[in-house]
Amino acid sequence: MLKHLFKLIWKKKKSNFLMMLEIFVSFLILFAVWSLSVYNYRNYAQPSGLDSENVWAVFLNFNTDKDSLKIIYKDLVRQKLKSHPEVEAFSFSSSNLPYSFSSMNNGFTYKKKDISSQVMEVDPDYTKVLKLSLAEGRWFTEADKAAKIKPLIITRHLKEALFGNENALGKITGEKDDRKQVIGIVECFKYGNDFQKPENCAFTPSGDWQTDLLIRVKPGTSIDSEAKIAKEISQLGKDWSLEIQHLDKMKATKNRIVWVPILILLIVCGFLIFNVALGLFGVLFQTISHRKQEIGVRRAIGATKSHILWQFIGETLVIATFGLTLGIFFAMQFPLLNVFDVDKSTYLLGILFAVITVYLLVITCALFPSRQASQIYPAVALHEE
Amino acid sequence: MIRLKNIEKVYRTSTIETLALNSISLEVAKGEFLSIMGPSGCGKSTLLNIMGLLDEPSKGDISVGGESIRDFSDKKIARFRNQKLGFIFQSYHLINDLPVLDNVELPLLYRNVSGDERTRLATEALQKVGLGNRMKHYPSQLSGGQKQRVAIARAIVGNPEIILADEPTGNLDSAMGNEIMEILINLNKQEGTTIVMVTHDENMAKKTSRLVRLFDGSQVL
Ligand SMILES: Nc1ncnc2c1ncn2[C@@H]1O[C@H](COP(=O)(O)OP(=O)(O)OP(=O)(O)O)[C@@H](O)[C@H]1O
Ligand SMILES: [Mg+2]
Numbered sequence: 001m002l003k004h005l006f007k008l009i010w011k012k013k014k015s016n017f018l019m020m021l022e023i024f025v026s027f028l029i030l031f032a033v034w035s036l037s038v039y040n041y042r043n044y045a046q047p048s049g050l051d052s053e054n055v056w057a058v059f060l061n062f063n064t065d066k067d068s069l070k071i072i073y074k075d076l077v078r079q080k081l082k083s084h085p086e087v088e089a090f091s092f093s094s095s096n097l098p099y100s101f102s103s104m105n106n107g108f109t110y111k112k113k114d115i116s117s118q119v120m121e122v123d124p125d126y127t128k129v130l131k132l133s134l135a136e137g138r139w140f141t142e143a144d145k146a147a148k149i150k151p152l153i154i155t156r157h158l159k160e161a162l163f164g165n166e167n168a169l170g171k172i173t174g175e176k177d178d179r180k181q182v183i184g185i186v187e188c189f190k191y192g193n194d195f196q197k198p199e200n201c202a203f204t205p206s207g208d209w210q211t212d213l214l215i216r217v218k219p220g221t222s223i224d225s226e227a228k229i230a231k232e233i234s235q236l237g238k239d240w241s242l243e244i245q246h247l248d249k250m251k252a253t254k255n256r257i258v259w260v261p262i263l264i265l266l267i268v269c270g271f272l273i274f275n276v277a278l279g280l281f282g283v284l285f286q287t288i289s290h291r292k293q294e295i296g297v298r299r300a301i302g303a304t305k306s307h308i309l310w311q312f313i314g315e316t317l318v319i320a321t322f323g324l325t326l327g328i329f330f331a332m333q334f335p336l337l338n339v340f341d342v343d344k345s346t347y348l349l350g351i352l353f354a355v356i357t358v359y360l361l362v363i364t365c366a367l368f369p370s371r372q373a374s375q376i377y378p379a380v381a382l383h384e385e
Numbered sequence: 386m387i388r389l390k391n392i393e394k395v396y397r398t399s400t401i402e403t404l405a406l407n408s409i410s411l412e413v414a415k416g417e418f419l420s421i422m423g424p425s426g427c428g429k430s431t432l433l434n435i436m437g438l439l440d441e442p443s444k445g446d447i448s449v450g451g452e453s454i455r456d457f458s459d460k461k462i463a464r465f466r467n468q469k470l471g472f473i474f475q476s477y478h479l480i481n482d483l484p485v486l487d488n489v490e491l492p493l494l495y496r497n498v499s500g501d502e503r504t505r506l507a508t509e510a511l512q513k514v515g516l517g518n519r520m521k522h523y524p525s526q527l528s529g530g531q532k533q534r535v536a537i538a539r540a541i542v543g544n545p546e547i548i549l550a551d552e553p554t555g556n557l558d559s560a561m562g563n564e565i566m567e568i569l570i571n572l573n574k575q576e577g578t579t580i581v582m583v584t585h586d587e588n589m590a591k592k593t594s595r596l597v598r599l600f601d602g603s604q605v606l
Contacts, residue, residue, distance in 0.1 A: 003500070004494060012482065294480045296478070297478045299463070300437065300439055301491055302466045304459055304460050304463040378440075382474065
């Protein structure tokens, strides 16, 4: 039967070639969309490594450039925050707060390797504020800040980049004054957005000039309390100003930057695919109305309704399979050539899902016209000739 | 074999109603060679279509092998057409996208016959009608008479019990027509195939065992 279908398809290769091409293009679009979706979903499904709920980002401006003054002012702020029962924990940080638009990169060296990484200069309580959990080792304490070799906590990704399979705890990176010792490892830290892939990030004690602040407050802290805390802090000194943002909202903003373009792409592709489907539907209807006589003959000769139904669905599936084979050949180059340095299985899943989508699409489009064909009354079809 | 009782067929279009068959009662016995004659438009093709269960009568009963086809499912009708019937259409009705050999194999495709067996039987049938050298041709590359013979080969390839032939010699010269007639007579005599044939040719009709005349949809004796 398959050979029979091949012959019919081959005879009409011109029009079938167009259909095949349409399916090929649709497959490539779907492959791209699915790979992108799988890639982002997989990253999204990874734990973020931090808890942004009930955390405020506070941007303080002491209106001074003098570090000595900043030290004093920061202590005033600390005292004030400690007196508030709503404040559970807080930490000063370099300006590259999670979900902020600033970044601070540094190179870490180890055995001739020089790896660039995001560096966050923070207080010991940073881990309490963001509820970080350590996979290995420990977080630094107030006592560590005084050490000559500064403590360093790194993400698993950075650990693998720098030390490979070696045990990283206790290892020293950098030279002379810039030496730092790894004392802890966090599994992941998605500081950019929820769709971020695992990246290099390191934490080290903060300098005195950092004036950005993260505060964890008790759940259910009201807007009034927020205003009160903001007011009290800004009144501590002359010409101080401050701005409070919720880390959750900052995260939502950063997430939107990722998913909105993807959503637009999905809508555009959905529209394209819908058009292809409509085209396919039309072509199939036309084909079948051109082949009424053939359908009549087949019925007269002993084909059942379901023979006719499956013949037309089968023909469409064979053509789709040709288009898909060609498409898969191209799509396979992505995992084979390791394009974009994305995990191979992401591409393979992309191919699998695209194949399933195309077949579902084709069956859906073929079903109605083919059913129509199977309902054609043989005497009528033969008389129309 | 096939029994028609008070068959009436009305074709309705939006403007006119045509009574194509009017109260036809006819029994085709096993092993019979029946010919049907009548002027153009008198309902011969319609009658043949109804006998072959391709068309439903507007009124009346059809029974096949003693069973009324009223309760036949689509599957059962299809199986009857496939295994018991061979159709030769007035306008051949070959599938233009398939080569001659595949056209002839077609009835076997809807049976459980292996590919090799199909080819063997189809080749045999084509040789019987003298087209052994045209198997790879497409219908469009054949003359009218050749197409007619392909249609005959397709009708006999499945070794049916009944052949319904609508002017099988209508497009052939008398020599070729006689040859085809020979084939049908042989099938009838040697294999016991029941044949119902529509013809315009009195000479052909004379060679058959029974003649039914139609006029304006009615049977004339
Ligand atoms: N599908 C149809 N719709 C409407 N009228 C039809 C249809 N089929 C046949 N008829 C009408 O029924 C009548 C009988 O047609 P039929 O084809 O059976 O004639 P016929 O005896 O086979 O003629 P011919 O010798 O020319 O082949 C004709 O008047 C024809 O116009
Ligand atoms: Mg006719």
